[in-house]
Amino acid sequence: MPRFYGTQVDSCLMLGTAGYPSPAILAEAFRTSGAGIATVSLRREGGGGQAFRELIQGLDVHLLPNTAGCHTAREAITTAQMARELFGTSWIKLEVIGHADTLQPDPFALVEAATALCRDGFQVFPYCTEDLILCERLLEAGCEVLMPWGAPIGSGRGLNNPYGLATLRAHLPDVPMVIDAGIGLPSHAAQAMEMGFDAILTNTAVAQAGDPAAMAHALSLAIEAGRLARAADPMGPRDMASPSTPLIGKAFL
Amino acid sequence: MKITINGTQRTLAATTVEEALTEAGFTGTVATALNGTFVPAAARGTTALTEGALLEVLAPMQGG
Numbered sequence: 001m002p003r004f005y006g007t008q009v010d011s012c013l014m015l016g017t018a019g020y021p022s023p024a025i026l027a028e029a030f031r032t033s034g035a036g037i038a039t040v041s042l043r044r045e046g047g048g049g050q051a052f053r054e055l056i057q058g059l060d061v062h063l064l065p066n067t068a069g070c071h072t073a074r075e076a077i078t079t080a081q082m083a084r085e086l087f088g089t090s091w092i093k094l095e096v097i098g099h100a101d102t103l104q105p106d107p108f109a110l111v112e113a114a115t116a117l118c119r120d121g122f123q124v125f126p127y128c129t130e131d132l133i134l135c136e137r138l139l140e141a142g143c144e145v146l147m148p149w150g151a152p153i154g155s156g157r158g159l160n161n162p163y164g165l166a167t168l169r170a171h172l173p174d175v176p177m178v179i180d181a182g183i184g185l186p187s188h189a190a191q192a193m194e195m196g197f198d199a200i201l202t203n204t205a206v207a208q209a210g211d212p213a214a215m216a217h218a219l220s221l222a223i224e225a226g227r228l229a230r231a232a233d234p235m236g237p238r239d240m241a242s243p244s245t246p247l248i249g250k251a252f253l
Numbered sequence: 254m255k256i257t258i259n260g261t262q263r264t265l266a267a268t269t270v271e272e273a274l275t276e277a278g279f280t281g282t283v284a285t286a287l288n289g290t291f292v293p294a295a296a297r298g299t300t301a302l303t304e305g306a307l308l309e310v311l312a313p314m315q316g317g
Contacts, residue, residue: 016317026315041316042284044259049312050281056313066316074289081291082284082311153317203317 002176002198004145005091005123009062011036012193012223014178015216016203023055025212030059033216037062039093039201041069042083064125066093071106073113080117092117093147093180095127103153103181107134111141118142127180130164132171139175146172147180147201150192154204156184159191169196186215186222193226194234256306271297273308284311 002009014037020026030038038061043049056063065083070076073096080092096113098106105128114124118141126138130148138146148168151157159165160182169177176199179192183202192200200223209215255264258277267273270285270292285292286309292300302308 016315018315018317020315039316041314042311043314045279045281045283045310045312046259049283049314052315053282053313068316078286078289078291082286085291085293086282086284086311086313 002178004125004176007062009036009199010034011220012199012227013189013216013220014039014064014199014201015206016201017056018203019207020212023052026207027055027059028213029206029216030061032213033206033220035061035216035220037064037199037201039064039066039203040087041066042079042086062091063087063089064091064093065089066127067095067113069097070095071097071109073109073116076109076113077116080113080122081120084122090121090123091125092122093125093127104149105129107131107137110134111137114138114143115141125178130161130168132168135168135172135175139172145176145178147178149181150179150188151182153181155182156205157182158184158188159195162191162195165192165197166195183219186218189219190222190226190229193223194229196230199223254302254304256302256304256308258308259310265302268302269298270300270302270308273302274310277310279310281312285309286311 011034013033013035015035016039040063065087067076067079070079076096096106096109097103114126117124124143125145125147126143127147135146151160177197178199178201179197180201183189184205189200206212206216265273265276267276288307
């Protein structure tokens with residue numbers, strides 16, 4: 001099971017809390033999946049904040065506040081400082097968005113913000129791409145977890161660049177890595193776990209499913225299957241067929 | 254003094270962030286930033302408002 005900044009988490013599934021049909025269905029999705037971490041955000045207080053606080057406290061999971069929607073390092077740093085006080089945790093899912101259409105991270109501002117936040121005692125979970133050099137810079141900045149995307153946020157396209165992700169995993173085998181964004185189906189999550197990633201963070205795949213609680217359960221099963229498969233040391237693919245039934249002793253007919 | 258709270262302009266008698274929160278009716282647990290800089294809860298009583306200041310008052314919300 002994953003360990004982030006010294007904290008053992010009992011599930012490889014991390015769930016977002018946005019876009020569910022109702023608070024009751026959100027809570028049910030956490031219950032059916034056993035997700036160990038919930039991502040949350042901060043927005044202007046308009047009356048619903050305190051009820052949401054009670055709801056997430058009732059989930060009995062670790063909270064990971066995000067800096068979603070921030071487009072500059074300064075915005076993200078201020079948001080992280082506010083989140084630390086509001087949620088009482090030094091964990092921060094650092095998002096610095098670089099493009100409005102793709103919602104891909106701005107790698108330069110991301111490193112800048114991560115550097116400042118790590119110096120300030122934050123435990124940073126950076127939402128990043130699978131770029132190896134960017135990930136190395138984030139580790140140098142003090143990050144001990146990486147969150148490479150599978151595909152753009154909310155796209156449900158799965159792992160867009162499995163080769164790049166496999167390269168990243170191979171080069172940094174000991175860094176806890178969470179595939180964040182782009183997961184649409186349990187099979188996507190299983191694939192990521194089979195590749196050796198430590199956890200999956202998803203929101204839209206669950207919240208936008210016809211039956212969010214059932215999808216959350218399905219994702220948790222797929223993630224567990226992928227995790228067990230990775231530990232079982234799967235065979236490599238071959239170009240040619242190889243008979244599984246022994247040829248020795250075959251009848252001459 | 255005129256300040257902007259969460260995007261809405263208000264005219265308040267308050268002179269500190271703490272007083273502005275009370276006068277504007279915020280009762281729950283919130284986090285504050287003044288002109289883009291975080292103001293910790295413990296510093297709200299001593300953080301002075303200035304004419305035209307931008308005060309952000311944030312609460313927990315759903316997120317991915």
